[in-house]
Amino acid sequence: MKNLRIGVLLAACLLFAPLISLAVDTDDNPAAAKLDADYAAGKKAIEAKDWNAAIKSLTSASLRDTRNPDLQNYLGYAYRNSGQMELAFKHYARALQLNPRHRGAHEYVGEAYLMVNNLAKAEEHLAALQKICLIPCEEYDDLRKKIEVYKKRGPGSTS
16 A cells, blocks of 8 residues: 555656646746737747847837746847847846746856856856756756866857
8 A cells, every 4th residue: 555655646746747847937938929029029030040130029028028037038148149248147137036946047147157258157057057957957957068068168168
């Protein structure tokens, strides 16, 4: 009987593990993008690597949806890829202010810190991801790998 209870408990844990992960992860809420044409256009521009169009559309969307950490994270990503690091850090900070457990924002700001040769700050965000990710998560693995590359190759090597 005890083995049956353990088996049922284990099955329940496996069944609900994905839900636990979703509860702390607000990366990419598809419904929000469907509700706002500028948000959708901004995501499409990011896919096309048209950073200026992404910034324009996402900025418009963020004026209407001021409490959306995903929008702020996308803006940070677009600014970072356009080379505007100060604005990238501003938007990543806002994303993390709105949701301190935003895995995507922690990963991307960590990568941004590597781009400006601030390994210590990148490692702080890696540590935050380690605490946030209850099970292995892509954001932690990606940032960890970028930090390893940075350490091996030296400043300016994040790819």
